[in-house]
Amino acid sequence: MADKKYKIVEKPEVNRLTIWLIVVVFLCCNGVVLAEEAGSTSNQLSRVEREADKGHFACVDLEDDDIKSKKRTSVGPCIDFCWKIRKYWALLRKGDQCSCINKNDQYKEVDTSKCNKRCVAKNKWRQNCGGKNHFSKYSTGYVKEPDFDAFDKFQLKNLRQGCFKQKKALTGIELQTERLEQSMCIEFCLYKQFKYAIISNGDLCKCISNGNGYFAPTKAKCSVPCSGNKKFKCGGTGKTFHVYKTGYHSGAGEMEYDKRFEDLSWANSTKLGKTMMF
Ligand SMILES: *[C@@H]1O[C@H](CO)[C@@H](O)[C@H](O)[C@H]1NC(C)=O
Numbered sequence: 001m002a003d004k005k006y007k008i009v010e011k012p013e014v015n016r017l018t019i020w021l022i023v024v025v026f027l028c029c030n031g032v033v034l035a036e037e038a039g040s041t042s043n044q045l046s047r048v049e050r051e052a053d054k055g056h057f058a059c060v061d062l063e064d065d066d067i068k069s070k071k072r073t074s075v076g077p078c079i080d081f082c083w084k085i086r087k088y089w090a091l092l093r094k095g096d097q098c099s100c101i102n103k104n105d106q107y108k109e110v111d112t113s114k115c116n117k118r119c120v121a122k123n124k125w126r127q128n129c130g131g132k133n134h135f136s137k138y139s140t141g142y143v144k145e146p147d148f149d150a151f152d153k154f155q156l157k158n159l160r161q162g163c164f165k166q167k168k169a170l171t172g173i174e175l176q177t178e179r180l181e182q183s184m185c186i187e188f189c190l191y192k193q194f195k196y197a198i199i200s201n202g203d204l205c206k207c208i209s210n211g212n213g214y215f216a217p218t219k220a221k222c223s224v225p226c227s228g229n230k231k232f233k234c235g236g237t238g239k240t241f242h243v244y245k246t247g248y249h250s251g252a253g254e255m256e257y258d259k260r261f262e263d264l265s266w267a268n269s270t271k272l273g274k275t276m277m278f
Pocket residue numbers: 175176177178264267268
């Protein structure tokens with residue numbers, strides 16, 4: 001009973017202390033936040049200007065600004081989205097409007113201060129998403145990927161062995177890419193002189209020399225869409241693979257140099273969007 005009383009007396013003390021703490025923290029740090037906010041314009045500009053220097057950013061006035069836009073929350077997601085749909089530039093306006101373009105000749109650069117509208121997304125209060133009448137323009141880092149059309153769909157069907165589950169650890173090489181297509185994987189493995197090309201998770205291509213004993217039949221369906229072309233399937237999840245023969249046989253001789261697989265800058269996004277958080 002005495003304990004309880006003690007606690008009842010103590011409680012308001014603790015609360016008062018907490019309130020004082022909050023007041024002190026508020027007074028001290030609000031000042032800091034406000035100072036940061038005031039200073040942030042210059043911080044932001046310098047960050048933006050650094051990106052502008054690298055050619056990643058400009059504030060632009062589009063002559064034909066009748067471009068369709070989709071609502072995307074902020075800079076990073078807009079850049080990622082535009083890269084995915086194979087566009088060179090991401091444009092942001094009015095705090096949350098994102099558009100993607102390929103032509104670079106339609107706009108005039110203006111002073112970066114014209115792109116001063118805060119992104120609407122709450123957690124991105126430090127980012128600007130264009131201006132009222134001007135666009136923030138970012139390069140997406142998109143590199144046009146080569147064609148992979150050595151095999152048509154009938155040939156692909158003939159090379160396909162089926163959908164299998166991996167039984168044992170495999171050695172070989174791999175190509176993981178956000179642009180994976182079936183033919184690309186087979187061409188890659190053929191170029192690297194492997195007999196089998198196996199595909200999983202929509203974006204993973206592995207090349208192996210020997211398929212015998214490594215795979216077991218599975219009821220699972222290989223139904224993950226290819227990351228590079230959602231119309232087609234690129235294996236199952238985890239260790240469930242589409243298995244293809246590449247048609248390679250020893251004695252095929254030297255392979256001709258294939259630039260498509262030597263310079264893989266087209267294979268992945270540069271994650272530029274992730275670095276644009278400020
Ligand atoms: C693509 O990105 C994945 C995941 O980050 C990475 O594992 C892979 O090596 C990259 N592929 C290339 C060709 O750089």
